[in-house]
Amino acid sequence: MLKKAANGNHDWIARQRVVRLGGREIVTEGLRLNFWTDISHRCMTASWPAFIAGAAGLFLVFNAAFGLLYWLGNLWFANQPISNVPNGDYIDYFYFSIETLSTAGYGDMHPQTHYGHFVATVELFTGIFSMSLMTGLIFARFSRPQARLLFARHPVISSHEGQPTLMIRLANERQNLIGNASAKLWFFKNVVTREGKPFRRFYELPLLRNEMPALALSWTIYHVIDEASPLYGMTAEELASARASLTVVVTGYDVVAAQSVHARQSYDHPDIRFGHRYADILDSSHADGRIRIDYGRFHDTCEA
Secondary structure: OEEEOOOOOOOEEEOOEEEEEOOEEEEEOOEEEOOHHHHHHHHHHOOHHHHHHHHHHHHHHHHHHHHHHHHHHHHHOOOOOEOOOOOOOHHHHHHHHHHHHOOOOOOOOOEOOHHHHHHHHHHHHHHHHHHHHHHHHHHHHHHOOOOOEEEOOOOEEEEEOOEEEEEEEEEEOOOOOEEEEEEEEEEEEEEEOOOOOEEEEEEEEOOOOOEEEEEOOEEEEEEEOOOOOOOOOOOHHHHHHOOOEEEEEEEEEEOOOOEEEEEEEEEEHHHOEEOEEEOOOEEOOOOOOOOEEOHHHOOOEEEO
């Protein structure tokens, strides 16, 4: 819910707002917001249905307002501002407004008074400006670089090369080439400071290999749980009590889009499976010698 600030300006105070970070919901309160100062960000982050619905609603509001101006001109002046309007009904002026705002101009109705030309001029400017702005927003939404990376549903912890290791598997869904791919793995947990205050602390977990020159199919990242690891000696119960979570960030260069792309995936402590390993998705036993990758088993795990 929103209410106007006490100082009377155009800032608004959000009583409550829910923000999702990974799988966790965070409630924020008391933040001063102004809808119009960040309208570009809102348009870029809204879902496509919400964006299209908002654009359609704004289009209808503009045409309803200009249609009302044409209709009022018909009441105020002796001559109709728009020619060929049968009965001077508002709906006819609304349709004419749509033709003008969209610059379609079918020609059966046109301004015939100074008032009509003036309102049509203002509407034409509004239409050109709004259509240019909408074109830019749609292009920006379509051209945003995004990596289509598929992350396994569950991180697993089991032995690898004789050491307990945290493993996370990911794959390039587009199966194109992502060059110079790099991965970072972060570990979050709740701790209590020496002053007795709760604190959310994060650690960057070192990986056995955090870079791949060409990511086209799949990649499993490994973090060895040795004595230097924040995960060393932690059980599933201890992870739950600390509200532990993991975040993986992968960046690289998409050679098709010629842009840098990134992807992010978060896991909560119930997602981590102890004593499990990933099911094998590679098969090289076919007679033709080609390697088969079964993405249908990508998320499957089994006991180590």
